[in-house]
Amino acid sequence: MATPTEIDRHDTDILIIGTGGAGLFAALHAQQSAPPGTRITIAVKGLIGKCGCTRMVQGGYNVALGGGDTVERHFMDTIRGGKWLPNQDMAWKLCEQAVVRIRELENEIGCFFDRNPDGSLHQKAFAGQTADRTVHKGDLTGIEIISRLMEQVLSRPVEKLQEHRAIGLIPTADKSALAGVLFIDMRTGRFRLVRAKTVLMATGGGPTMYKYNTPSGDKTMDGLAMALRAGLPLRDMEMVQFHPTGLLAGDHTRMTGTVLEEGLRGAGGQLLNGAQNRFMFDYDPKGERATRDVVSRGIYAEMRKNNTSENGGVFISMAHLGPDNVRAKFPGMVKRCADSGFDLAAGLVEVVPTAHYFMGGVVVDPDTRTALEGLYVAGEDAGGAHGSNRLGGNGVANSTVYGGVAGDTMGADIRKMGALRDPCPTALQAEIGRALHPLTRKPDLVQPLRHDLQEAMWEDVGVLRTEAGLTRAQTRVADISTALMDVGVAPDTLAFNLTWHDWLNLRSLCDISQAIALAGLERENSRGAHYREDFPDEGDLDASYFTVVTQTGDALAVRRDPVDFSIVRPGETILPDGEPETLVAAQ
């Protein structure tokens, strides 16, 4: 069989996996903080800066820059938005360091951000914020941030491993530290083991195990699946954020699930059911302007009553605002819909809640260190900063802040580290065997199983959850997992073999889906993105806990850890007495 019989071996000092906001900032900061001569390598599943989700950020970057707004206010919004579950030290560092990072983005990286007439940065408010705080570049902020970061990294002596898919974290034989990372060089299909003294995992989460999802197509939870196998604890795994308005255009098109921006509802866009009646006021007094989680649940409830559009969703309607006005205000969205065959300005466009962001992730400390020496995690792969819900604008702030922190930390820690570590041969062989498994089975289609997984997660671990549904999901996912092990991929052409990678993608998604379902069963209350119909109350805030999932052998376990209110307790605030509730002018 034409399988790789030998593996390429490569050494570096600092290895970074992922080239979103976290990975690219880590590369820049590592270069600034590590001793001269330190080798830095950045590896990515796609092309540098092009895959991943930072580029897809529409809204912008939350940072308190005065005008009445403060780091304390940003912090309180983040804690309240996360329903008291965030790690408060991480949330604080996010808000505090965002102030530095935005100056770095503007002054050193060269990002263009929109300005007020007086020349200062323009800031707007998203739902859940009590100040105009979000710095942006039109509604394409991510493209600006990632393009500027990408060109900085491209122009520096950082080793680049593009289209290198990480498949396993390889520890030392005594499991005390990380020795390196096993990759598949996707272009050749060969295995490559990269040893490094420090490794940053910044692959991005990305809940693409749902029927409707927004992330970049390359994202399949590989990082969290690797971390789980390596024995690392994962927190808040039940917390999947749904965006209420994903485009709905049928199962056969990759357009389905992609985001129609938040601003459409903010500007007065109406959601209509299949009979073309508004329904959101049946669910919340704020109607379409309620927060993402509330609107997603409203749409889902309406869908369950079968009040749906042709493809099983609802409609968004903008035409009453004047089609020309809509075209002028949302040119990018109108053009994208038109390219896809829909008239957003004057017609109706079908939408559906869509899985958008994963709040859960590896347990880290505020310096991005993990329980495994040598492994650091930042960005969407790291849990804790957002708790049960992420505010719009806190995502790219989180990835860039903590990517930079990781670079600084690795640059400092590496001074104390001596030689590269030797990888455990058994662990290495196990990861190779795992990746080669489909090449030993009879070839069959992978996509129908991916579809089955996405249906199961959407129906039973989606917007509204129950014990019965979550339990059913565990069985459904287990069955799909088992079936996957009998689906083969023809082994004769491994170079750029996307079907092999589809198989590996689905393997990661199945593993993490089980962790999500398990954590969802464990949380017997409703907080933020997690809503249990059988436990609709938020529970005792003072006794707040976060879930932690770990894997030993093939078995998953879940526990509840108490939230440490290290800065502020529920019901209290760190804002001075007499501070107004909100600084945002009423709409």
Next chain:
Amino acid sequence: MTAAQETLDVTVHRGTTRGACYDSFQVPAHESQTVLDVVSWIQQFADPTLSYRFACRVGMCGSCAMMVNGTPRWTCRTHVKKVAADGKLMIEPLRNLPVIKDLAADMDPFFDKWTAAQGQHHPSQTRHDPIEPIDPGDPLRVEADLGVECINCAICYAACDTVAGNPDYLGPAALQRAWTLLNDSRDDGRGAILDAVSGTGGCHNCHSMGSCTQYCPNELNPMRAIAGLKRETAKSFFKGKRNA
């Protein structure tokens, strides 16, 4: 689609040598269907070894750019109806770049030229400095803003006949980035940029044929940017002579 066009007749480039091998597939047609959906269907249901690249699905990353019936396009944002009125599609890797396999091009030369054109911010301030006020109506800022939304998809690079004839030419995207930086009041790299874009592969190779501007999916105007660079490099050349 009419009943007569329930399937699409799709020809796809295969292998690692440009133009050497093509395969044909009959692909089910749908009302809402992009060229990327067509390529994905082939890989998922007809030929599991077909190689291609995509990421964001919404025209933000440019990973999925390919030649569609001879024209460079973002396949994720190209509706089949727009390009295959007769139900026929020919899909090939992006022009002017090496082929990795099938429909995936090697983008490295494109990005190497981006860097060679000094296409990165040259800081004049640090993270410890306050953010400078910039008048959004300042003519230089407005000029810089015109090119800043480039997503580096290489559509213009694939469309450019000058690149096709001269592999050393930096190409429209890299030069437009250089022009944007030249107009950015915060950028401290003016001399380095002008040197980079006035060399052998620089802006003076451009014959203003305008394919870059014609095909840019973001409706940017690299030809205008390159014209700006030609003026600036000429001015700086004469200034240099006077000062010599």
